[in-house]
Amino acid sequence: MCSASLAFFVDLEPAVADFRDSVVTGLSQSPRQLACKFFYDDAGLDLFGKICETPEYYVTRAETALLRGIGPKIAALAGPGASVVEFGAGFDLKVRLLLDALDRPAQYVAIDIAGGPLRDMALAVAADYPGVRVGAICADFTTLTTLPADAAARAGGVALGFFPGSTIGNFAPPEARAFLRQIHAVLGPGGALLIGVDLKKDTARLNAAYNDAAGYTAAFNLNLLHRMVGELGVELDLDGFEHYAFYNEAEGRIEMHLRSLRDQDIRVGDRRFELGAGELIHTENSYKYTLGEFRDMAKQAGFDARASWTDDDDLFSIHYLAVADRTRPGHRIV
Numbered sequence: 193m194c195s196a197s198l199a200f201f202v203d204l205e206p207a208v209a210d211f212r213d214s215v216v217t218g219l220s221q222s223p224r225q226l227a228c229k230f231f232y233d234d235a236g237l238d239l240f241g242k243i244c245e246t247p248e249y250y251v252t253r254a255e256t257a258l259l260r261g262i263g264p265k266i267a268a269l270a271g272p273g274a275s276v277v278e279f280g281a282g283f284d285l286k287v288r289l290l291l292d293a294l295d296r297p298a299q300y301v302a303i304d305i306a307g308g309p310l311r312d313m314a315l316a317v318a319a320d321y322p323g324v325r326v327g328a329i330c331a332d333f334t335t336l337t338t339l340p341a342d343a344a345a346r347a348g349g350v351a352l353g354f355f356p357g358s359t360i361g362n363f364a365p366p367e368a369r370a371f372l373r374q375i376h377a378v379l380g381p382g383g384a385l386l387i388g389v390d391l392k393k394d395t396a397r398l399n400a401a402y403n404d405a406a407g408y409t410a411a412f413n414l415n416l417l418h419r420m421v422g423e424l425g426v427e428l429d430l431d432g433f434e435h436y437a438f439y440n441e442a443e444g445r446i447e448m449h450l451r452s453l454r455d456q457d458i459r460v461g462d463r464r465f466e467l468g469a470g471e472l473i474h475t476e477n478s479y480k481y482t483l484g485e486f487r488d489m490a491k492q493a494g495f496d497a498r499a500s501w502t503d504d505d506d507l508f509s510i511h512y513l514a515v516a517d518r519t520r521p522g523h524r525i526v
């Protein structure tokens with residue numbers, strides 16, 4: 193029988209009003225935009241899982257293979273008794289690989305915006321890792337500036353942030369730097385961050401990864417419109433939009449948009465937005481970095497890159513970043 197329970201579940205889940213406000217603000221802007229964090233309801237998570245299994249989306253396969261390979265090296269850097277804090281805990285495969293690799297990890301704190309799936313995922317981990325204290329925080333991790341007292345690192349072990357999947361790529365570089373600084377403060381002195389970052393590569397390969405032939409990425413993108421209709425009562429034509437994604441080489445990022453197929457209105461309560469045929473709504477950026485670019489950014493955020501690894505095909509990177517020790521001679525925070 194499964195009798196696992198969580199050490200704590202802190203509910204800071206954003207209200208429906210936040211989604212509505214974000215939609216109204218985003219649609220009022222020029223160019224129009226919708227925030228990518230709202231992709232991940234139950235249907236969106238399910239579609240993202242399908243994307244990860246498509247032959248074109250190399251990201252998840254490359255990262256998990258790399259994670260398996262470097263497990264012992266991560267364990268050596270982290271030492272025994274680590275407290276793992278995962279930012280954006282949608283699926284449990286990667287954290288299981290990490291917990292398996294670490295030397296007697298003491299604690300696992302899962303943070304995610306979607307409460308239901310988060311609870312299920314944390315409970316499943318708790319059931320399989322009886323030696324690990326497991327807790328969860330339902331929150332928009334971009335706004336989390338401190339951890340609840342319940343989630344403090346266990347005595348002796350490192351506070352090890354875990355931010356896989358290249359989710360950092362959703363932020364433009366200045367915001368990515370600011371978010372890394374924020375994580376740096378949350379982890380505190382002696383902490384470290386294990387982060388997965390997608391690498392710059394051949395444009396055709398990138399374009400294919402965000403335009404899979406089975407159409408899961410398109411459905412994932414269009415799911416935002418379904419959520420607006422279902423949760424906010426927005427009036428729009430679900431068949432009036434198409435998925436549009438491409439690699440913007442100058443910016444070093446994949447851009448995802450929803451393209452209006454005709455002149456049409458979107459109504460949100462008493463607000464009306466008039467879209468022209470061909471008009472775009474920007475839904476996601478996914479920045480790609482070279483190893484050097486990312487290490488520089490981490491350094492600017494106050495981290496020491498202790499190790500950086502890439503897979504055999506140079507598709508993906510994982511970095512072990514230590515919170516820089518200001519007291520160590522010769523070290524300077526840029």
Ligand code: AVJ
Pocket residue numbers: 243251357358359361362402409412476477478
């Ligand atoms: C989960 C944000 C890393 O940017 O590759 C996948 C999301 N969007 N296909 C990414 C996503 C379209 C993914 N991240």
